[in-house]
Amino acid sequence: MLKLLAVAAAIIAQINGVTAVPMSNEGCSSDQILLGQCPPAVEIANPGDRIDLAASLSVEGKGNGTWRPKDRATGSPHYSGPPAYVAPPDETDGRNVCLNDQLEVIGTACAEAVEEPAPEEPEERAGPPAVVTLADIASFFPTPPSVATEPDGIGAKNMPLNSVATSSTQTLAGELFGFPVSVTFTPAGFRQDWGDGTVTDSRHGGASWAALGQAEFSPTATSHAYTAKGTYDLTVTALYTAVVDFGEWGTRAVDGLISVPGAARALRIVEVHTALVAHDCVADPAGAGCPGS
Known part of the structure; x- marks a missing residue:
């Protein structure tokens, strides 16, 4: 593509009485050419007192630069590259956020180191009262005599x-x-x-x-x-x-x-009364004072 543009520029210059001298842009990478960091492949030599000739060089639509004949004072060709390259924004720039397991934003606290809280010590259980009364143990009932x-x-x-x-x-x-x-x-x-x-x-x-x-x-x-x-x-x-x-x-x-x-x-x-008997109640159940009497 660059060679074709250079030949075309040379032909146009010949027609207009201007000598177009091809220049080599070898040593430039394709990225440098696309960024406009290399001179065009054609230089214009003008034997007259003045020429106002300019051309645009386009490389596959990736930026464009303008070149002009040599400066009469310095002898250097004029070439202005495309506007300064501005890198696209880094999508990772900006404020950090925290995501939960469902990838939902939950805040920005995670941008800083968060100290894990110390595990809580289990609360010590209070002991039983120092005094137990008879009313307290009323539900405990030993066997009667x-x-x-x-x-x-x-x-x-x-x-x-x-x-x-x-x-x-x-x-x-x-x-x-x-x-x-x-x-x-x-x-x-x-x-x-x-x-x-x-x-x-x-x-x-x-x-x-x-x-x-x-x-x-x-x-x-x-x-x-x-x-x-x-x-x-x-x-x-x-x-x-x-x-x-x-x-x-x-x-x-x-x-x-x-x-x-x-x-x-x-x-x-x-009530018991004393009486003299011949036998006890075992021997004489019907005796005086015995149940059978």
């Missing part, structure tokens, strides 16, 4: 009736204040309500006359003599101390005693 009497269910007016109650240490599991616990109940005493307005307390539940090595109808720590015949309800209550075990949080002793009543026992108190 078992109760027996001598004689069994019957007694004589003004004569001791012996009561024997039993209980044992018990441990119950459950939850208290949101913590798994075990509550241990330990027997601490007994309370006997004899049903005639008399209430007695004892450290132990009592024992049979035989176990105590005592004669029948003799007083014991858990006996009572009714002063009137009739029917009475005997209620024996077991008293317990309690200790709550919170595991890693330790134990809490509960202040006070837990009262656990047993089932009431009905007693029939009769």
